[in-house]
Amino acid sequence: MPGATGPPVVRDAVRDGMKGAKGAHEKSMGVRRGLDRAETAEWLESLEDVLRRHGPDETRRLLALLDDRASRQGVTPPFRQNTPYVNTIPASAEPRYPGDWEVEKRIKSLVRWNAMAMVVRANRAEGGIGGHISTYASAATLFEVGFNHFFRARDGSGQGDLVYFQGHASPGVYARAFLEGRLTEDHLRHFRRECSGREGLSSYPHPWLMPEFWEVPTVSMGLAPIMAIYQARFNRYLSDRGIKDTSGCHVWCFVGDGECDEPESLGSISLAARERLDNLIFVVNCNLQRLDGPVRGNGKIIQELEAIFRGAGWNVIKVIWGGDWDPLLAADADGALMERMNETLDGEYQKYSTESGAYVREHFFGASQELRQMVEHLSDDQLRRLTRGGHDSRKVYAAYKAALDHVGSPTVILAKTIKGYGLGEAGEGRNVTHQQKKLNEDELREFRSRFGIPISDEAVGEAPFYRPAADSPEMRYLHERRRSLGGFVPARRAATASALAAPPLEDFKEFLEGSGDREVATTMAFVRMLARLLRHKTLGSRIVPIIPDEARTFGMDALFRSFGIYSSLGQRYEPVDRESFLYYREAKDGQILEEGITEAGSMSSFIAAGTAYATHGLAMVPFFTFYSMFGFQRIGDLIWAAGDARARGFLLGCTAGRTTLNGEGLQHQDGHSHLLAATVPNVVAYDPAFAYEVAVIMQDGLRRLLQEQEVLLYYLTLYNEVYPMPAMPDGAEEGIRQGMYRLARRDGREANGRLQLLGSGPILREVLRAQELLAERFAVGSDVWSVTSYKELRRGALAAERWNLRHPEGPPRRSYLEQALEGVEGPFVAASDYMRLVADQIARWVPDRMTVLGTDGYGRSDTRPALRRHFEVDAEHIAFAGLHALVQEGRLEPSAVRRAARDLAIDPDKGDPLVA
């Protein structure tokens, strides 16, 4: 934001934002610079007359006309990013509240109590187990109005809402499910106790851990907002492509105000506006605090967010003041109260929430005589209790309804609340409130009394859970409300998606037969396979290609014309390359999600598509192709969230390899994504070298995801080095799937011993060349193995090892790796275009010495041969390492290695690439 040095108009606007609309507005109207009072009054009267007779829409039109006219005469219209610090919906425009407000309040109090009791009890039983009270305490009304009136469960027709709950408010969601009878006391007693033999409740929303309850993971700050945006867009995509009518599906996303500082939170809001996602509602819980302290002590988070969202084209609804402020605002004829509201800082508002009524009278209303008089009729207690809008069901209802009714853009509701609301001395509005998990007996009693929970003085110290009788008005009301909204929320229903048959391997025959002399890259082979899948009779429409502006890099532009790039607007211009065969074709029913330069957005689309089997009862298969460097490294947390969300699909790390992507240098060359992939439990990662390997892996992946309905993320690294693709050797299939198979034996001249050479990706070809070098120049025989997945090999080995550990008397299990290497002799040398740790994953189970070569160290630009020499993964270095291993085995003299170094042009004193 420009500071006080910006141009005058902007400067005014900044001050306007800080101090309030009125002063700056009057100034720009010129009141203080000449236009006399009477004349000004006439203008204002005319305006009010138009408003009275023609309503707000016509008034807005007139103002726009005036604005235009002034602009044309050279008058810069006043730029205002903010509206005054009051509710967007005036009291006069509020709808009637349709519910039984009193009963709802009692239900809300019970949820509050049980949520608090759950955390307090968990921490009494197990110090340090954690949990949060204060986030839900601030969000209770925001959630309850949704539960009672808005959140539609997904019914048989597939319509219904998806709600992203603020992760730290999970105790409130559990407590409500307890009242609803979906969770038992035993569940609540096992909050954050998931390993104690009983069904525990996960700390936060984790579909991985509670697959029938939580639908979306939200607790890593910032991911829920971006996921929600792309989810809402994906719902539109399904409708526009004619796959499913999602017109009755709304996406609600509850976000913390502190959370908005995460770049992912606000980074994609312009997409939501551009796509006119009026099926999306953000509710920002503006309790003015984050973990350590105020979000914007010296400013106003609500005004800041309003400006940002308005600027991005969202419908912004501010819910700042509760109903008890309405009479005061109505009496505020000359705007003194509004001015005071505008100028007060968040740090001061936070302080007021912790202080007495007398303090508020003195410091807030004490700013002027006029304001003091305004609240003379209110007691200190009444002043203290003046509510924030986010705690007033009627204000929240009005905002939600307006959001649902709004057409043409997404809505954000900025609701002002108090963190730790109701905790009193124990933490209401305090900087320490986020961490508060323990209440003493007095604090429990006070909480109980404040919210009228029918628990006796004797019992209150134990913080017992409380659920009224099934026939109580509260329970009857609660169930009736949920029934009318279609059932319970959240509830994850994955069983509805029926299995789809995967195409048989014969469908990929073209790739199994090899390319002859034609040189192709694995990326090109993959793109052809994808094109085939897209044309598949039953599966084709379920495939969702996702690309962050790299289609041309990966040779995927060929898909544009045939399958179209999804655009909700179709194509309203003639593309510059319309005459060419592969023109940039956008279409409303386009299948490709060309996301632009956002790996985070693309991954969010991947999650939406990959979880559609649960959210929409539709198995969709996302294929997200990206620069492998900008996958796990850049958006690893979203991939983690995809795993948690139980998403299914294919991640394709293209332009892979630290030496294979050669010219792009340090920040592009990926030599570690396989290491990162190893950290995500349900990722199955492959590093194939040949087209037939890619084909076998893809087919198997489709089978496991669609037919077997396993919950997995497939990760394949694909390369851009072209070479002739060989035909698949007989019997290789199983090994490709399991992680390794013997590709080439070189017997005969092996006077100096035998080696086992392991290779992956394009470096497998260096390994094959090394095999030749060893045989021809050094009389060393070898077997070459293609290792397609170190991760899978390790997974199998660990599983067998674990079983054997626990069953010492049974016949031991042997993993695929151990079976494959049974009786295999000779030292091993493994090489890949990835860091050495990738191959090191299996060292423990390899029956002989294993030397690992890899691309540790920062990348740089050069030719492939130069880079492979630099990282010491070329055929010469592989052969050299093999000879050295034979020396260690006593098969060769050290002098042979010295001679070999000369022969292979290896400089023993070359710098170490790890630190270069």
Ligand SMILES: Cc1ncc(C[n+]2csc(CCOP(=O)(O)OP(=O)(O)O)c2C)c(N)n1
């Ligand atoms: C990516 C990430 N960073 C840090 C945290 C730790 N953390 C949990 S809650 C929290 C403060 C949240 O503040 P806010 O978003 O304002 O939510 P509130 O609890 O105030 O409603 C922080 C920093 C996290 N969960 N995720």
Ligand SMILES: [Mg+2]
């Ligand atoms: Mg907050």
